[in-house]
Amino acid sequence: MAQSTKVQQPKPHIAEEWVGRVYTGICIFILIVAIFSMVYFVASRGLRTFIGDGVNPLELLTGLKWNPGGEPALFGALPFIFGSFSTSILAALIAGPLGFCAAVFMVEIMPGFGRKFLQPVIELLAGIPSVVYGFVGLSVIVPLFRDIFPGQGIGIAAGALVLSVMILPTITTIATDALAALPSGLKEGSYALGATRWQTIYRIVLPTMLPALLTGIVLGIARAFGEALAVQMVIGNAPHIPRSLFESTSTLTSAITQSMGNTVMGSAHNNALWSLALILMLMTFVFVFIVRWLEGRSKI
Template sequence: MNKKRVQTGSTTRAFAKPHVIEEWVGKVYTALCILVLVITIGAIVYFVSSRGLATFFVDGVSLGGLLGGLKWEPEGDIPLYGALPFIFGSFSTSVLAALMAAPLGMCAAVFMTQIMPGFGKKVLQPVIELLAGIPSVVFGFVGLSVVVPVLRAIFPGQGIGIAAGSIVLSLMILPTITTIATDALAALPRGLKEGSFALGATRWQTIYRIVLPTTLPSLLTGVVLGMSRAFGEALAVQMVIGNSPHIPHSLFESASTLTSAITLDMGNTVMGSTHNNALWSLALILLSMTFVFVFVVRFLERRNKR
């Protein structure tokens, strides 16, 4: 009996050693991956911040002049670095795109989860996922070939401008909003709807009085994430917005965005010059807005948990 116990104990310890080693290797690998991510994010923030802040501390450009200036003429006799037209273009296209995509995405999510879940999972969800995988240059080409001519035929102007950029961006962020809204509605406790039906409410009353108010923080999270992607999009917007550095007076006039200004001018500047540092300042504005969007999402997630 004692021999059997000794053998059993030794066998257990022999099997336990590989599990301990695997657990240790897994912890070390996970810690290294997290360390690499933290270092990468820190390096990006440091590099963009150091280049962007050099515009103010080295080149002497004022912060108010950059954020509130209306003219962007870095090659003029008196260089001007007014980024307000780019900031206005980025915010206007992102907000309008969210206003157009949010109702469509939420309605599609309600249809897929509350009205026809079978058809939604088999047909609509694969279509939404396919739309999310289309490259941005394809969206830009479709906007240039379809959206711009339609706007030109209906409204005055050349068709390029804030409206065209917003429509293209709304198509690009629609999968993000729809997917997050679908997950939020699918995770809703079934007892809430059954209780509403038991009280005599119809399906539509249950949707707009119970389902939507309960999942509103998660739905808004999808909208904010969609705006974040729209705010940082470059190529598709650049193809249809016109890239004119001024504040437009209508939705059908050409404009420009922060990403468009960076992609068009960065390759034509000398590293360390005032023009180059000013472009890094625009990148710093984009990075700051990304952090703002992340904080908003975190706030909405905490509110949803409460």
Template sequence: MNLTQTRPAADAVAKDGRGKFPKHKLEELRGRGYVMFCVLLLIVIIFSIVYFIASRGLTPFASQGVSVGEMLGGLKWSPEADTPRFGALPFLFGSFATSLLAAVIAAPLGICAAIFMTEMMPKVGKNILQPAIELLAGVPSVVYGFVGLSVVVPFLRDVFPGQGVGILAGGIVLSVMILPTITTVATDALRSLPAGLKEGSYALGATRWQTISRLVIPTTLPSLMTGVVLGIARAFGEALAVQMVIGNAPHIPHSLTQSAATLTSIITLSMGNTTSGSLHNNALWSLALILLIMTFLFVFVVRLLERRVKHA
């Protein structure tokens, strides 16, 4: 074929009769530009949030005489005293205690529900149980807090000594809130398991429970742990529901039924009563910075677990 004959055809494909790009080419360029703009905007927003919180949260350590050791290891929080104290250890303890307790309660329930929906009763689980569990994710936090205050706290008050508010009440409320996250991630992990593995196990004479306990769970364990870590991260950042049932006392409790406080609860309770730029206000931003760093650590753990799944 003559090259001089193919050149005009190529030009006709690249441009129309008026020397312009075809319509689909322009649409592709517009779409690519829109996507790049959204990505850049998202990056700018994330870095702006991190910079704003870090700049406010580091001010007490840089110019207002508060030490990092005092905030992370101190036991007394009295910002309005003649000698202000900013010990945040009780809030760190309360956040970790309620989040871990919620994970201990919700993880077995969520994983067992996922096993039931995928391995035992897949049709019933997919059509009835899974939508019911996912509906819990759409319930507002204030509703969980109100139910906890109306049901969980009186029940604990009648069963255990004390007022009913405390880490146990907060852990129970949070466990219900993170149950959809753990169940959904576990269900997706179990359904992504190749069917040939289970069929091979059944062909070798293994029972259903032997296949689940010795093959399915060990194989999908990193993905199951990813759901648990995401649930802990969700519980760690919850504010309103925990604030309503934990008691908000700035000390380390000696039992699960005593009042406590979390990072989120002390921030939401105190931020509106402080003046912007004051030492107390900046100390609360320091707590927000600690909360942000813990969130990044949870995301880092999730990434490690996902990488382990890919390499498995």
């Protein structure tokens, strides 16, 4: 009677597993500490405007005049908030349809040509520095708008057009991934019922991937909202609410980058700039929460 050979199971590498857990725990701890430290640093300095300098938060959010060094000091940040939202939302309105159409082209219409040539070109846009976008906008878009429309060419329209190109890779990549992840039976069932390709895209594909597309648009708005250099070069940096798309205005990031180096730490002007940074950070958190909510509603 043959003796049954007992197969020895490999012993787990307890030491390696312990090292991996400790390393992962340290990385998570550093990440949490860095995030909370950043939030505390910006919030502690941004709140000094209201606590130490006695500025009314409603005045900061709704005031139209910005002159922290004047007599009396004016802390109206509404033109900067309006400029940030207007350029970001207009850029998303331009880049959103373009990103969706590019995704449909690469996945549905010509996947071979699209994934081989178009997708690398679009992803290449994400690696171009912001100063290059700003220089191109200042050299090409601003003179073009100056020749076609009234004004000097600088303003919300020029800034939004530059930002739309910058956020196009984000929206296109997310839309492409969502479109490629659609179940094949969804489109085949539509074709079996007699729908054309465009009817399937419009009535089946777009409603199904709409949460993912909105996620890409919100992420693009978040990136455009925090962009400084490219917008600063083409928007004019005038602290007032414009009456048209071709008048100069300013954004939160432009106001911070232009004035932060010229203020004294702890002064009312410096604290007001930190308050603008706090508003910028809070809006970033809002965009993140919106993205998480859209991901929870995704049908894919």
